[in-house]
Amino acid sequence: MSTRNREDVEKAHEIQKNAAIEGGLRATAVGLGLVIIAHYSWPLFRRQPLGFKSFLVSTFSIYGLVFGAESALQAHEAKQRYQENILRKEARYDLARSGVVATETEIAKWKKRRAEAQQANHNV
Template identity: 60%
Template sequence: MSSAATRARREEDVQKAYDIQVQAGIEGAARATAVGTGLTIIGHYTWPVFRRQKLPFKAFLVSVCGLIFGAERALLEHEAKRRLEENTIRKLARLELAQKGIVPTETEIAKWRAENEQ
């Protein structure tokens, strides 16, 4: 497999991960805003320490935390899925190369992948 093909596949993976992270961040921020607004109201009326906090700080807690946690969760799920797919492909390549009597080095696995992707 040429380095250009490898680079293109990696750039595609990076772009897909970015898109997943952005979408999950937006959804997480919306969910946190919906749930966090209610919790902020409850906290404001029941907890004096929270009541003394300024409104911008409360808004920051409500929206940014959901954005960060939502995006991070989605990215970790995507990375785990990609790692599983990559390990499956590499396992299959090692098995087929070993059956042919070829030592499954990184170069040979890359060649096998290039042949089988076509």
């Protein structure tokens, strides 16, 4: 795995982890609030054992963890696809202007040249 791919994976993992924590905390608060409201407003629910109420709160927590992480990862991937499509479109236009057919190999070479040029400009 290349260094860039490893960095992309680590960034995606960090985004997913933070979103899971945030979603889990938010959903836990909602679940706990609903259980408290149900406990004080519904006598049948009040008679339920603590284990069942804990199960309901943990179900909310797990839901928040899973769907928070998944939605954040999908948003991140959509953003990356959008940026990659813009870059590929720019490569196709640039290669067409220079009279080169925009194959996958040529686009990869164009990206490499562009990255090297940006790196050279960044070092100056």
